[in-house]
Amino acid sequence: MGGALLLLALVRGGARTLGWALALAGAAYVGALAARRHGLDGTAPLVATALLLCGELARWSIDLRVRIRGAELPARKRAAAVAALALAGLAASGIAVGVAAAPTGHGLGWTLLGAIAAVGATGVGAWLARRPV
Amino acid sequence: MSGIDSPALSAYAALAAAGLVAGLASGRVEAVALAAPFALAVLAGALLGRDPRLTGTLTLDRERAVEGDTVTATVELTAAAGADRLEVVLPLPEELGAEDGAALALSLGPGRTRTLELPLRCDRWGAPRVGPLLFRAGDVLALRSWYGEIGEPRLLRVYPSEETLRSLVPPLETQVFSGNQVSRARGEGIEFADLREWHRGDRLRRVNWRASARRGALWVNEQHPERNTDVVLFIDTFAEVRGRGSGTHERAVRAAATLAHRYLLHKDRVGLVGFGGFLSWLVPASGMRQLYAIVDTLLESDIVQSYAQRRVDFLPPRTLPPKALVVALTPFLDDRVATALLDLRARGYDLVVVEVSPLELLEPARDSLDALAARLWRLSREALRWRYEQAGVPVVTWRDDMPLAAPLEEVTAFRRLARPA
Numbered sequence: 001m002g003g004a005l006l007l008l009a010l011v012r013g014g015a016r017t018l019g020w021a022l023a024l025a026g027a028a029y030v031g032a033l034a035a036r037r038h039g040l041d042g043t044a045p046l047v048a049t050a051l052l053l054c055g056e057l058a059r060w061s062i063d064l065r066v067r068i069r070g071a072e073l074p075a076r077k078r079a080a081a082v083a084a085l086a087l088a089g090l091a092a093s094g095i096a097v098g099v100a101a102a103p104t105g106h107g108l109g110w111t112l113l114g115a116i117a118a119v120g121a122t123g124v125g126a127w128l129a130r131r132p133v
Numbered sequence: 134m135s136g137i138d139s140p141a142l143s144a145y146a147a148l149a150a151a152g153l154v155a156g157l158a159s160g161r162v163e164a165v166a167l168a169a170p171f172a173l174a175v176l177a178g179a180l181l182g183r184d185p186r187l188t189g190t191l192t193l194d195r196e197r198a199v200e201g202d203t204v205t206a207t208v209e210l211t212a213a214a215g216a217d218r219l220e221v222v223l224p225l226p227e228e229l230g231a232e233d234g235a236a237l238a239l240s241l242g243p244g245r246t247r248t249l250e251l252p253l254r255c256d257r258w259g260a261p262r263v264g265p266l267l268f269r270a271g272d273v274l275a276l277r278s279w280y281g282e283i284g285e286p287r288l289l290r291v292y293p294s295e296e297t298l299r300s301l302v303p304p305l306e307t308q309v310f311s312g313n314q315v316s317r318a319r320g321e322g323i324e325f326a327d328l329r330e331w332h333r334g335d336r337l338r339r340v341n342w343r344a345s346a347r348r349g350a351l352w353v354n355e356q357h358p359e360r361n362t363d364v365v366l367f368i369d370t371f372a373e374v375r376g377r378g379s380g381t382h383e384r385a386v387r388a389a390a391t392l393a394h395r396y397l398l399h400k401d402r403v404g405l406v407g408f409g410g411f412l413s414w415l416v417p418a419s420g421m422r423q424l425y426a427i428v429d430t431l432l433e434s435d436i437v438q439s440y441a442q443r444r445v446d447f448l449p450p451r452t453l454p455p456k457a458l459v460v461a462l463t464p465f466l467d468d469r470v471a472t473a474l475l476d477l478r479a480r481g482y483d484l485v486v487v488e489v490s491p492l493e494l495l496e497p498a499r500d501s502l503d504a505l506a507a508r509l510w511r512l513s514r515e516a517l518r519w520r521y522e523q524a525g526v527p528v529v530t531w532r533d534d535m536p537l538a539a540p541l542e543e544v545t546a547f548r549r550l551a552r553p554a
Binding site for chain 2: 018019023026027034049051056060063066068070074080081085086088090093094095096127
């Protein structure tokens with residue numbers, strides 16, 4: 001269904017449909033892992049990067065439907081930025097999986113670290129939502 | 134200038150949040166791993182996106198052009214904060230076109246200035262306003278964009294192209310000032326008119342010695358003097374037919390501009406009446422200033438639908454001087470124009486009617502009912518033409534595929550064969 005929604009997004013040129021397509025694909029992946037009671041899947045960073053690249057390239061193809069003279073230079077910059085974002089995303093996913101795979105104990109330190117990460121993520125989200133346009 | 138987040142940014146933020154929540158709920162770190170790149174993309178969009186603080190100017194290389202000319206629009210852009218991705222588009226009115234399109238994409242570094250030249254083709258006469266330039270600037274990932282306008286609208290006057298004419302419609306009556314038209318009166322001139330007996334006061338140079346020798350008394354030559362004439366161009370602006378990118382009003386304006394220019398070159402006085410939903414007029418005058426006044430008025434003329442009754446009484450008396458030649462350009466779509474023109478004829482004006490034919494712009498009849506309606510309409514136009522001819526008014530048809538000179542030659546032929554009332 002995610003693939004069908006992605007096709008629909010490409011045909012109609014809708015970014016919102018694209019978001020649902022990515023969400024369904026991700027949910028299908030996590031759901032399959034949970035259903036099979038699979039252990040930690042080491043390919044998750046690759047799946048995450050693939051989903052991000054899928055979204056970015058789909059958006060780019062929709063933007064390119066309106067042909068504009070002189071779009072080559074900005075296109076090269078965008079290609080480099082997408083590649084850099086994909087690598088950074090792969091690294092971030094890899095860190096998340098790596099930290100989960102590392103043997104850890106229990107204790108106040110880990111709890112505090114988790115709380116700081118949660119608060120930090122919430123703070124970044126709040127800052128993003130409240131920044132002026 | 135306003136900034137807008139791309140829908141993708143909201144979608145990525147939602148995906149990141151959903152992944153984190155799903156990871157917490159399911160206890161699977163893979164969901165968090167899926168969310169991490171999207172959270173990074175949201176962060177990148179927030180950090181990379183910045184207001185480019187774009188400023189600039191829009192200028193045209195000239196203010197007046199003729200149909201078919203190319204005018205260059207110059208845009209100077211400066212981005213104080215820089216723009217990785219900048220798309221600009223110049224919305225073009227219907228009178229103008231652009232070969233390579235009027236849109237351009239570029240990058241602009243912080244504090245850099247870039248000058249763009251956009252060639253614009255003048256496809257149709259008019260007085261369009263060019264600008265302002267619209268732009269969309271954004272970060273390199275196109276997650277946030279800023280929209281705005283640059284420059285002030287610039288007025289460009291595109292004058293109609295002129296038709297080629299070999300000769301003009303000669304008037305039946307001339308005025309008292311000197312010009313290039315051969316008058317029917319007798320006096321000093323170049324064209325030979327007649328012989329008469331010598332009277333006290335006649336110049337010796339006018340004596341026709343050969344005739345005088347034959348008759349044994351002095352006989353002098355009489356000539357037709359060259360006089361100017363008053364011409365009023367009467368344009369029907371009640372209705373038009375448009376099709377295939379053209380219209381009857383466009384052709385009428387081109388014809389009026391051509392006739393005005395040619396008559397003014399002959400030292401005639403030319404006036405203008407726009408008879409339609411919106412009445413406009415110019416009192417007859419001569420010279421190049423009058424030509425520009427007429428063409429500027431024609432540029433602003435437009436078809437305005439109206440149900441109001443219009444008569445020639447509404448026009449100032451000086452607009453229609455006595456013995457003026459009135460050249461009417463009409464597509465025969467509105468009866469009010471026919472009534473006004475026949476009224477002019479009844480008042481003794483020298484009237485010529487040029488029918489700007491709309492038949493070539495019509496779509497073919499789709500069924501027998503359409504064909505019958507078209508035939509009835511054509512018959513009503515023939516009847517109107519007959520009414521004019523009964524009143525002694527030459528009516529000529531100017532089709533799309535013929536030059537203007539052809540129907541004007543028909544007017545001369547009509548006058549040669551029919552004696553005007």
